[in-house]
Amino acid sequence: MDHIVLEVGLAISLIxxxxxxxxxxRFSVIPFYILVGMAVGPHAPKIGFFDFRFIESAPLIEFMGRLGVLFLLFYLGLEFSVGRLIKSGKSIAVGGTIYIAINFTLGLLLGWMLALPVKEILVVAGITTISSSAIVAKVLVDLKRTANPETEMILGIIMFEDVFLAVYISILSGLVLSGASSLGGVLLSALMALGFMLFFIILGRKAVPFLNRALNIRSNELFALVIFGTLFLIAGIGETIHVAEAIGALLTGLVLAETEHMKRIEHLILPFRDFFGAVFFFSFGLSIDPLTLGGAVWYSLAAVVVTLIGNFIAGMLAGKYAGLSSKASANIGLTIVSRGEFSIIMANIGKAGGLLAILQPFAALYVLILAILGPLLTKESKWVYTMLNRIIPLENTKKEQKTPARQIDES
Structure with missing residues (x-):
């Protein structure tokens, strides 16, 4: 631990x-953060006499990265609101179901086509189904798309995925780690996740007057302590009942977005979001072992192709159901294509259960490719949509021109 401050200083400098x-x-910063993390991570090879690998500080940097996820999702919640979420409730439920059904089914088919055993197929389906909340949040904020019409559906799908994640991790852990899964335990996990989310959505509508009074604090120091304490406490409570801590942070932001102190909170959080968000992607790179990636290339490339197709189809269907334009619907599929922290969690369950060793490098390379492709596709979504529209007509021009909301810049 003698050099931990030096290592953290070097890490920040590299970032x-x-x-x-x-x-x-003029390229998305996310892949750069991940790649530089891989280059100096504990798994990277030692070059020459000097050892530049981040070994002692890796756990601390990983924790700082977790804070980055919380700040990213909290800020995204501030840019949104519970009111907008409630108005889109039915569309989000249908859109989330469409997204999960398509991607999970394609994941099962991919595992079957790769001739994997049953348990490995279930792990692969989990890896390819859940998008990265952190990357999606980072891209939406960086590209200033938080006010776009499709953002409601994107956030709704992220929350819907968390309910699925709570249920699926319970099932998968039971099957892989203990050989059985309790139906009662699965149902309890699902109900707790849903109850936790619904509680905060209702709270966001009912507790605004109280929150306005409670947050009327003149001291910036005390105001920051109250906000940070609330954020970490709620995220931590969510984690203890098997709701991803990132979703707890998102819900906290959604609630506080309804208050008259939203702008002050946003101003407070902004530098922490940027700093710790960058550390998250660097720490994500530290966790990837570059030496194990080669044996999973074809598996990962096949999964990437399947995910790109499944996400685009799911985005188009979910957007169309919600009454969005074809361009906005395409943006949904292209924005949530990135995979990240949840895919690695699924792979770790497979490792803990003694399943095929290929699952770890497969997940790492798959996540790395989509962490690079996802932000790029989102940034260039207008061009991607134009190219696809020339090949496969996606746009109903007459219908979409009648709706004023479609005049908003959805690119």
Whole structure:
């Protein structure tokens, strides 16, 4: 632990250099953060006499990265609101069901086509179904798309995925780790996740007057302590009842977005979001072992193709049901294509259960490819949509021109 401060200082410097390089090249910064993390992570090979690998500080940087996820999702919640979420409730439920059904089914088919055993097929389906909340949040904020019409559906799908995740992890852990799964335990996990979310959605509508009075704090120091304490406490409570801590942070932001202190909170959170968000992607790179990726190339490429197709189809169907334009619907599928922290969790369950060793490098390479492709596809969604529309007519011009909401810039 003698050099931990030096390692953290070097890590932040490397993150800054990666950010400057991405700005120079005018490319998404996320892949740069991940790749530089891989290059200096505990799993990277030692080069020459000097050892530049981040070993002692890796756990601390990982924790800082977890904070980054919380700040990213909390800020995204502030940019949204519970009111908008409630208005889109039915559309979100249907859209989330469509998204999960298509991607999970394709994941099962992929595992079957790769001739994997049953348990491995279930793990692969979990890896390919759940998108990365952190990457999606980062992309939406960086591209200033939080006010776009399709963002309601994107956030709704993220929350819907968490309910699915709570149920599926219970089932998968039971099957893989203990050989059985309790139906009562699965139902309890699902109900607790749903109850936790519904409680905060209702709270956001009922507790606004109280929150306005409670947050009327003149001292910036005390105001920051109250906000941070609330954020971490709620995220932590969510985690203890098997709701992803990121979703707890998102819900907290949704509630506080309804208060008259929203702008002050946003101003407070902004630098923490940027700093810790960058650390998250660097720490994600630290967790990937580059030496194990080669043996999973074809598996990962096949999964990437399946995911791209499944996400686009699901986005189009979910968007159309919600009454969005074809361009906005395409944006849904292209924005939530990134995979990340939840896919790695699924792979770790497979490792803990003694399943095929290929699952770990498969998940790492699959996540890395989509962490690079996802932000790029989102940024260039207008061009991607135009190209696809020339090949497969996606747009009903007459119908979409009649709706004023479609005049909003959805690119």
């Amino acid at each position: 800054a250099i990666a950010g400057l390089l991405s700005a120079k090249l």
